[in-house]
Structures are given as C-alpha cells and as structure tokens.
Amino acid sequence: MLNRRNFIKKSSLGLGFFALPVSAKFLFTEDYISKRPSLDQRKFISQAVENTIKTIKKSIADPELAWMFENCFPNTLDTTVKFYQKNNKPYSYVITGDIDAMWLRDSSAQVYPYLSLANEDEKLKNLLKGVINKQVECVLLDPYANAFFDDASKISEWKADSTEMKPGIHERKWEIDSLCYVMRLSYNYWKTTGDSSVFDADWKKAMLQILQTFKEQQRKDSKGSYHFQRSNGNPLDTQFGGGYGNPTKKIGLIHSMFRPSDDATFYPFLISSNMFAVVSLKETAEIFSKILKDENSSAQFKNLAKEVDEAIQKYAILNHPEAGKIYALEIDGFGNALFMDDANVPNLLSIPYLGYASKEDEVYKNTRKFSLSKANPWYSEGKFAKGIGGPHIGEHKIWPLGLIMQALTTDNDEEIIYCLKTLKATHAGTGFIHESFDVDNPKDYTRSWFAWANTLFGELILHLYKTKPEILKRKF
Numbered sequence: 493m494l495n496r497r498n499f500i501k502k503s504s505l506g507l508g509f510f511a512l513p514v515s516a517k518f519l520f521t522e523d524y525i526s527k528r529p530s531l532d533q534r535k536f537i538s539q540a541v542e543n544t545i546k547t548i549k550k551s552i553a554d555p556e557l558a559w560m561f562e563n564c565f566p567n568t569l570d571t572t573v574k575f576y577q578k579n580n581k582p583y584s585y586v587i588t589g590d591i592d593a594m595w596l597r598d599s600s601a602q603v604y605p606y607l608s609l610a611n612e613d614e615k616l617k618n619l620l621k622g623v624i625n626k627q628v629e630c631v632l633l634d635p636y637a638n639a640f641f642d643d644a645s646k647i648s649e650w651k652a653d654s655t656e657m658k659p660g661i662h663e664r665k666w667e668i669d670s671l672c673y674v675m676r677l678s679y680n681y682w683k684t685t686g687d688s689s690v691f692d693a694d695w696k697k698a699m700l701q702i703l704q705t706f707k708e709q710q711r712k713d714s715k716g717s718y719h720f721q722r723s724n725g726n727p728l729d730t731q732f733g734g735g736y737g738n739p740t741k742k743i744g745l746i747h748s749m750f751r752p753s754d755d756a757t758f759y760p761f762l763i764s765s766n767m768f769a770v771v772s773l774k775e776t777a778e779i780f781s782k783i784l785k786d787e788n789s790s791a792q793f794k795n796l797a798k799e800v801d802e803a804i805q806k807y808a809i810l811n812h813p814e815a816g817k818i819y820a821l822e823i824d825g826f827g828n829a830l831f832m833d834d835a836n837v838p839n840l841l842s843i844p845y846l847g848y849a850s851k852e853d854e855v856y857k858n859t860r861k862f863s864l865s866k867a868n869p870w871y872s873e874g875k876f877a878k879g880i881g882g883p884h885i886g887e888h889k890i891w892p893l894g895l896i897m898q899a900l901t902t903d904n905d906e907e908i909i910y911c912l913k914t915l916k917a918t919h920a921g922t923g924f925i926h927e928s929f930d931v932d933n934p935k936d937y938t939r940s941w942f943a944w945a946n947t948l949f950g951e952l953i954l955h956l957y958k959t960k961p962e963i964l965k966r967k968f
Contacts, residue, residue, distance in 0.1 A: 524559035527923045529570050536573040540613035541566050541606065548957050554967045557916055557953075563923040565950030568602040568943045574642065575619055583629070584622030585642040589941040593639045593662035596627055597752060598944045600673035601837070605951035607684045620681055624690045627674045631698040635705040636718045638670045638754065639663040654721040654735060665750040666709070666718050668765035669838050671702045675772035679779060688783045696784060699776055703792060706769060709747045711740070720749055728755040728883060741825030744803040752836040753884040759822035759830055763808045764838040766800050767848040773797035809855055815862035817855055819843070832870055833863035834882035835894030835928075837948075841880065842897050851901060864898065874931025877914045881928060885938055889928040892918070892945050896925075896952050905963060908956070913968045915949065925949045 528534070545562055552558035574585040586599035603623050610617040630640045634656075641648070644660035651657055655664045678695070682688055708716040719735030731737050731749050737760040740747065746769055748762040777793035780786045804819075810829050812818050819840055820829035833840045841863045844851045851857075862868055863880060870881050872890050880894035881887070892915055899911035918934040919925065925946050927939035939945075956963050 524555055524923075526559075527563045528566065534570045536569040536575055536619060538566075538569060538606070538609070538613050538616040538619070540609040540616055541569060543612075544609060544954070548953060548964075551957060551961060552953070552964045554916070554964075557912065557964075557968065560916065560919060560923055560925075561950060561953045564925055564946035565605070565953065567924070567946035567950075569606075569619075571941070572602065572943045573619065575622055581625050582618045582622035583626045584619050585626055586623060587943075588639075589943040590939055591639075591662075593641055594626070594630070595639045596630060596670040597638070597667070597673045599623055599627065600677040601944050602947045604677065604680070605947055605954055607680055608954070610681070610685050617685060617687070620677075621687070621690050624674075624678050624681060624695070627677070628694050628698040631671065631674060631701055632694065633660055634658055634664065635671060635698075635701050636666045637661045637664045638667050638750070639665075650722070652723070654723075655719060663754075665720060665754055666748065667750045667752060667754070668706070668709075668746055668748040668762065669752045669768050671705065672765065672768040672772040672838070675699070675702065675776045676768075679772070679775035682779065682783070688779075691779060691783050696780075696786075699780070700789065702776075703773075703789075703796065706746050706773075706796060710742065710744060711747055712742050718749070731756055738824060739826075743807055743825040744799045745807070745823075745825070746800060751834060752838060753834055753882050755834075755882070755884050757822055759824040759828060761808075761823045761825060763804060763819055763821055763823065764840050764842065764846075766804055766808075767843060768838045768846050770797045770801045770804070771847045773800070812858075812862060812867070814867045815865075816858050818859040818862050819855060831862070831867075833859075833868050833880055834870060834884075835880040835891030835897075836882060836884070837893060837897055839863070839880070839894075839897070841894065841901060844901050845897060851903065860901070872931050876934050877918055877929070877931050879914070879931075885928045888932070889930050889936075889938070891928045892925045893948060896945070896948050899952055900955060905960065908960065908963055909966065909968070912963070916968055 545565060549558045549562055572587045572589060576583055586594055586602055588595050588598040603620055606616060610620055639662040641660050641662050648662050650663050657664055715736045720731050721735040722730045737749055740760050745761040745766050747760040748757055748765050750756055751762060773793045774797045777790045780790035808819050808823055809817055810820050812831055821832050821840060822830040838846055840859050843849050843856050849856050865871060872881055872888050877890055879890040881890040895911045895914055899908045902908060918929050920934045920937055926937040927942045930936035
C-alpha cells in the first residue's frame with residue numbers, strides 16, 4: 493500500500509503530472525470554420541455575447557483554442573433557448589442539448605457565464621430573468637424533480653418510474669444540487685445586476701419550498717414523501733430500500749438519492765451536494781434579509797446551513813490510507829464512507845468553485861490530490877488524457893467537465909495549460925466539448941451536443957481572460 497509521501501509523488505499533481513497529452517490534430521483535417529448555426533437558425537442572439545467572443549478571440553493566440561471558444565461559449569444561446577412572455581413576465585426554457593428537457597442544474601450552469609454581461613445587454617438580462625422565473629415554476633410544480641418539459645402534455649419516457657410523476661416532469665430524480673443551482677443563479681443574478689425584481693411572491697414561495705424539502709430530507713422524524721425506483725435494469729438508475737436508499741443515522745445532513753451525474757448515490761449523504769447546500773442556503777438567507785425583509789425566514793435558512801456545515805465537518809472528514817484527511821464523497825452517518833470523486837459538478841474537486849472552502853484549505857488540498865490520482869477509482873490515464881470520469885459512462889472514459897473544473901480550481905499555470913491542451917487534443921475534430929471520451933481514443937465520445945460542457949468551457953476561457961491573460965497568449 494502506498495504511504496502518503498509516495499501517494500503525492502504518484503498522483504497527477506506529482507512530478508509526472510505536466511507531461512502534455514498527445515496531439516489529436518491528425519484526427520481531423522478541417523480548417524477552423526465556425527460550427528455555429530447560421531444567424532437565422534440561432535435561438536437567441538445577444539450583442540454583448542457576440543462582442544465578447546470577438547474581443548476574447550483576439551486575445552487567444554492558439555487558433556484552434558480560439559475556434560473552440562467561438563463554437564462553445566454561445567452554444568446555449570445558439571441552440572437550447574426558448575424565450576417567451578407569460579403573465580407579463582419573461583420565461584426561458586433551456587434544454588440540456590440532445591435531450592429536449594430542462595434540467596434545473598444544467599440550465600443554471602448553462603447561462604451562468606453570461607451573468608457578467610447582463611448589464612451590457614437588456615435582452616440578455618431578460619433572458620436570465622426568464623430562466624429564474626421558469627425554474628421557480630418548475631420548483632413549485634415539484635421540488636423533487638430534476639428535469640422538466642415546457643409542454644405539460646408531453647409524455648416522459650420515464651412515465652413508468654415508481655414515484656409521483658406529474659404532467660410537465662421529464663424525470664424525478666431527487667438531487668440536492670438541482671435546487672442549489674436554482675438558488676445560486678438567483679443570488680448571483682442579483683449580485684451582478686442589482687436587480688431584485690425577480691424576488692416576487694412566486695420566487696419567495698419556491699425558496700420556502702426548497703427549505704422545506706431540505707428539512708424533510710434530513711429525515712429526522714420519518715423517511716419523508718419521496719421515493720424512487722426504476723425497472724430498466726440499470727442499478728445506477730434506481731434506489732435501494734423500496735426507493736428510499738440505504739439506511740442512515742440521522743446526523744443533520746440532507747439525503748440525496750442521486751448525484752449530479754443522475755446516478756444513484758450509494759450512501760445517501762452526498763457530501764459535495766451538502767456543501768453546495770450550505771453555500772446556497774446562506775446566500776438565500778441574505779436575500780430574505782436584505783430584500784424581502786423577512787428575518788424569520790432568513791434565520792431558518794442560516795440555521796439549516798449551520799447545522800449541515802457542522803455535520804460535514806464532524807462526520808465527512810475521514811482518514812484515507814493514502815491521502816490522509818480528506819472529504820469522503822458519500823457517508824451514511826454510521827461510519828461507512830465512499831472514497832471516490834465523480835467529474836460532475838458539484839464534486840469534491842469543485843469545493844472552492846462552489847464557495848465552500850478556499851483552494852488553500854488543507855483538507856481540500858488533500859482531497860484534490862486524491863481526486864486527481866489513481867487512488868480515486870474513477871480517475872483514468874491513457875494515451876490522450878488523464879482525469880476524472882464516473883460510473884455514469886464507465887471505466888476508461890473521462891469527462892471534460894472534470895478537466896475544466898480542474899483548471900478552474902488551481903492557480904498553477906502549468907496545470908491550467910495541461911488542461912487546455914488536453915481539451916484541445918480531445919474534441920475529435922468537432923470543435924465542441926463532449927460529455928466523455930475514451931482516454932485512448934477521443935473519437936469514442938458520448939453526447940455530441942451537451943450544452944453544459946460547452947458553456948462551462950466558455951466560462952473557463954472567460955475566467956482566464958480576466959485572471960491569467962498571459963496563458964491565452966500561448967500556443968499549445
């Protein structure tokens with residue numbers, strides 16, 4: 493067994509980490525012609541986004557990277573948005589890409605990078621308000637569902653799931669992070685624009701529904717109303733114990749039946765999502781206090797955040813035989829834990845990105861080394877890349893989401909360059925970011941139209957343009 497010193501040396505953050513991936517240029521011969529839809533086929537056009545693309549492209553020395561940014565950053569607006577007015581309010585239905593349904597998580601992450609441009613473009617600002625209004629409508633329909641239709645008459649392929657499927661719901665997998673993403677978008681929209689008009693009676697009702705749902709899923713008095721089972725034969729798509737999950741000791745954490753990958757949790761206390769809840773509850777408490785002047789509700793949000801945070805610190809930091817003190821991904825409160833990390837966000841790698849702890853936090857640093865090493869069962873290395881994958885797709889495939897998050901959670905220039913070079917080397921000539929790809933064959937990828945990954949890549953480039961512009965001046 494590796495000791496901690498050897499573990500650090502042999503992890504991807506050790507001495508061998510910065511070996512750059514094999515170039516995949518031979519996989520395609522096409523010149524860098526825009527892969528965006530023609531102007532008349534784009535779902536939504538923002539002049540602020542178009543101006544930003546032109547400005548940032550000029551700052552990117554590598555033509556292939558610039559081309560990828562031009563394709564990816566506007567992908568959500570180009571291909572996934574339906575914007576309309578209803579009841580004198582804007583609404584934005586944002587599909588995930590190749591599945592015609594709106595995930596609360598994906599839709600938030602897809603539009604999040606556009607927030608910084610909202611004050612430059614009233615049309616874009618209204619689109620973002622529309623996403624918040626649509627998400628509020630979804631939460632009020634069912635806070636336990638993760639994905640929704642815009643047309644309530646549409647029949648879901650998952651209509652036979654053993655759970656309460658209402659009209660308008662595409663899928664009803666209970667995931668803490670779905671509701672956290674709703675709160676995150678609302679809070680950061682307000683902080684960026686100063687516009688509090690979205691915090692109307694419906695918004696307040698939805699946030700209180702989220703608070704009630706989180707409390708119910710602490711399951712202090714009962715298992716609660718939610719259960720889920722699916723009979724398609726995939727164990728990642730269903731839950732143990734009659735749909736309530738494995739047993740837990742009630743320690744104040746919130747149960748999550750599924751991960752942000754939409755895979756079933758093994759132990760119901762998903763730590764990265766509970767961390768996200770701590771941050772989101774505090775942010776929502778601030779809105780209730782400063783904007784809605786509802787100190788009683790604000791205190792309830794803050795108290796729950798405090799309770800969950802204390803439970804994380806008490807029960808989720810455990811000794812790993814190789815990595816030392818790290819956060820487990822899942823626990824049950826009885827002392828059992830799952831030591832792994834999954835590429836989907838929120839994951840353990842994303843802890844600073846979520847705002848839960850700093851990059852310099854010692855437990856996070858140990859956890860990060862674990863996540864990006866062979867001690868993590870879902871870390872893979874191959875001819876073209878190394879990084880984090882997950883059980884959703886299987887072994888030997890890593891997720892670009894993990895590579896992007898790796899770059900967003902480090903200040904190390906060489907590590908960021910490695911991630912950029914890997915992303916550039918593994919798009920298989922498409923100019924877009926995929927869900928996953930084989931570490932030995934980037935042509936073997938899943939989901940050619942996955943807007944979350946495309947827009948998060950755009951967020952990374954925007955982040956580097958603002959914080960490390962010299963990196964973008966390099967050719968890879």
